[in-house]
Amino acid sequence: MPRLSSLWNLANPTRFLGLADRLLPWLAALASALLGVGLYLSFFVAPPDYQQGETVRIMFIHVPAAWLGLFMYVMMSASALGTLVWRHPLADVAQKAAAPIGAAFTFVCLVTGSLWGKPMWGTWWVWDARLTSVLVLFLMYLGIMALWRAVDDPGRAARAVAVLTLVGVVNIPIIKFSVDWWSTLHQPAAVFRIDGPTIHPSMLWPLLVMALGCTVLAIALHVAGMRNEILRRRVRSLRLMEAERLDAGAETAAGAAR
C-alpha cells in the first residue's frame, strides 16, 4: 500500500513541514495567477447578462465561495474521520485549520449573495431554504470554532470537534439539494447538471477559472494554516517544558535555601 504508507509518513510533522514549505510558494503563485486571470475574465471579458446586467459579475465570486464553503466542511469531515478512526495526528491539525477558512468562504458567500439580492430580488435577505441552510452552515462553523477554543488540550478538543463535525454533516446534502426540494427564491444548480451546464460558455469559463482559483487559494490557505498550527503546538509544548523546568528549578532553589 504505497499511498497509505506515504500518508502515514506525513504523520511525522517535520516531514509535513518540509513538504508544506516546498508546496506553498507554488500554490500561492498558482492561486494568484488563476484568480488574476479569473477576475480579469469575469470583470472585463464576460458579457453582462441580458436580464441581470452588470450585477451578474457578483456570481463569479459568490458561486465559488459557496462551493468552497461546502468543500471545506467536507474536508473537515474527512479529517474528523481521520481523527476518530485512525487517530492520525495530522488530521487534528487539518480539521482545526479548515474551520476558519470554511467560515470565511461561507461568510463571503452570504455577503455577496445579499449584495446581489438587493438589486435583483429587492431585498437583502429572504428566509429561503438555500439561504437559511447556508446560514446554518455558517453558524455551525462558528460553533465548531467556539468548541476548539473551549477545550485547552488539543488532542481532546480534536476528538470532541470531530464528533460535532460528523453530526453536522447532515446539513451538507440539505444545502446541496435545498433548491430542488423546496423550489423557493434561490435558483437551482446551473453548472453541475446531468444534462450539461445551462450557462452560456462566455460566462461558464470565467466561473470555472474563478472556482479553480478559489480552490487553489483555499488549499494554499489550508496548508499554511496547518503549518502554523503545527508550529503553534510546538511553541505550546516548548512553553510547557520551560514552565516545568522553571518549576523544578524553583523547587531545588527553595530546597537549597532551606
Next chain:
Amino acid sequence: MTRAFLALVLRDLRLAARVGGSGAMGLVFFLMLVAVVPFALGPDLNLLARIGPALLWFSAVLATLIGLDRLFQTDVEDGAIDLILSSDTPLEVLVAAKGVAHWLTTGLPLALCAPLFGLLLALTPGAMLSVAATLVVGTPALTFIGAVGAALTASLGRGGLLLAILVMPLMVPTLIFGVSAASAATAGTIAFLTPFLILAALSLVAIVIGTFAAAAALRQSA
C-alpha cells in the same frame, strides 16, 4: 440491559424531582417565555393567535436547553460517569436512558402543558391540539440533539452557553417542520400530515444519531 436502562431512568427522574434538580424549572421557564412575549409584541389576540404555535415551539426549544447542560455534567462531577463508562451495559443504552429521563422531565411536560399555555395566546382548540401533538413527537429530537452537545461540553465546567451555540443550528430543521405542522391546522395551506410525518422521522433519526454521537463524545472526552 433493560434493568440497567430502567434503573438509570428512575435514578435521573428521582434526581430531577428532588432539591437541586431541574425537574419543574423547564416548565416554569416555558411559562415565563409565553408570558413575556405578549409584553414585547402587545396584547393583540389576533396576532398572538397567528404566531402562537410558532411561539410555543420556540419556547419549547429554549426550555429544552434548560437542564441540558447538566445532563452529563453532574455525573462527571460526582464520578458516576466512571461507573456508567465501565459498566457491562453498552454506553449507548445508558445514554439513551439519560435522554429518555431528560425528555420525561422536560419535553413531555412541555407538550402536555402546551394546550394550557395556548389559552394565554388565544389559540383555537384545533391549534392547541396540533401544537401538543407536534411537541410530543418533536421534542425527543430536541432532547437527543441536545444530548450530543451535553456530552461534548460535559467535562468543560461551564459549557452552558457553548452548548446552546453548538446545538441550536442542528435544531433548526426540527423547529421548521414542528412549526409548519403546528400552524398547518390554523393556516390550512398545507396538509397537517406531511410535515408531521417528517417531524416524526426527524425525531427517530435524532434518537439514533444523538445516542451514538453522545456516547462517542463521552468516550472521547470523559
